[in-house]
Amino acid sequence: xxxxxxxxxxxxxxxxxxxxxxxxxxxxxxxxxxxxxxxxxxxxxxxxxxxxxxxxxxxxxxxxxxxxxxxxxxxxxxxxxxxxxxxxxxxxxxxxxxxxxxxxxxxxxxxxxxxxxxxxxxxxxxxxxxxxxxxxxxxxxxxxxxxxxxxxxxxxxxxxxxxxxxxxxxxxxxxxxxxxxxxxxxxxxxxxxxxxxxxx
Numbered sequence: 001x002x003x004x005x006x007x008x009x010x011x012x013x014x015x016x017x018x019x020x021x022x023x024x025x026x027x028x029x030x031x032x033x034x035x036x037x038x039x040x041x042x043x044x045x046x047x048x049x050x051x052x053x054x055x056x057x058x059x060x061x062x063x064x065x066x067x068x069x070x071x072x073x074x075x076x077x078x079x080x081x082x083x084x085x086x087x088x089x090x091x092x093x094x095x096x097x098x099x100x101x102x103x104x105x106x107x108x109x110x111x112x113x114x115x116x117x118x119x120x121x122x123x124x125x126x127x128x129x130x131x132x133x134x135x136x137x138x139x140x141x142x143x144x145x146x147x148x149x150x151x152x153x154x155x156x157x158x159x160x161x162x163x164x165x166x167x168x169x170x171x172x173x174x175x176x177x178x179x180x181x182x183x184x185x186x187x188x189x190x191x192x193x194x195x196x197x198x199x200x
Contacts, residue, residue, distance in 0.1 A: 068101070069091070071187055072086065082147035083141060083143055083198070086187075088137065092135045099132045103128045106142075108123065109121065109122055109147075110141065110143070111143075114139070120148075141198075177197045180197075
């Protein structure tokens with residue numbers, strides 16, 4: 001093996017080892033957090049502030065905001081290394097034409113609770129397009145890159161370009177989570193319900 005090839009192999013091994021170490025470190029900290037802190041009571045808000053900067057990757061955001069509303073909240077300190085934020089999209093197009101929205105996805109996994117469309121969305125390799133019609137609400141948990149690995153227990157690449165049922169990863173408790181999120185009345189309750197589940 002010549003020197004340049006050897007350097008490439010060593011670099012690849014170091015990168016893989018580093019990624020694995022980061023995931024293991026996150027998992028260890030998550031376990032420590034769960035042992036150290038009791039989960040918040042269901043439905044109670046925790047100190048999670050709003051995300052002030054506008055969402056990135058939403059194409060034609062200014063025009064889209066005439067059809068939908070986006071709000072985001074940061075996670076509590078116990079999940080800040082794994083979760084980037086919680087997001088909610090609401091729309092009411094009753095009596096209006098449907099709205100087609102395009103986004104350029106980030107390399108993140110999302111857990112989404114929306115009536116008849118809930119699931120765990122893996123990293124998408126292309127543009128995401130969604131048609132909004134009628135009235136509805138979608139809530140999501142955006143995990144940081146590699147942040148979903150401690151929950152999945154498998155390479156995050158197994159979710160690339162696919163939507164998996166929440167119960168596929170979390171079992172029956174995942175279906176209960178979706179039901180609780182769909183029933184939550186507002187942003188504080190949505191974020192607190194998600195936070196309690198991930199720390200339970």
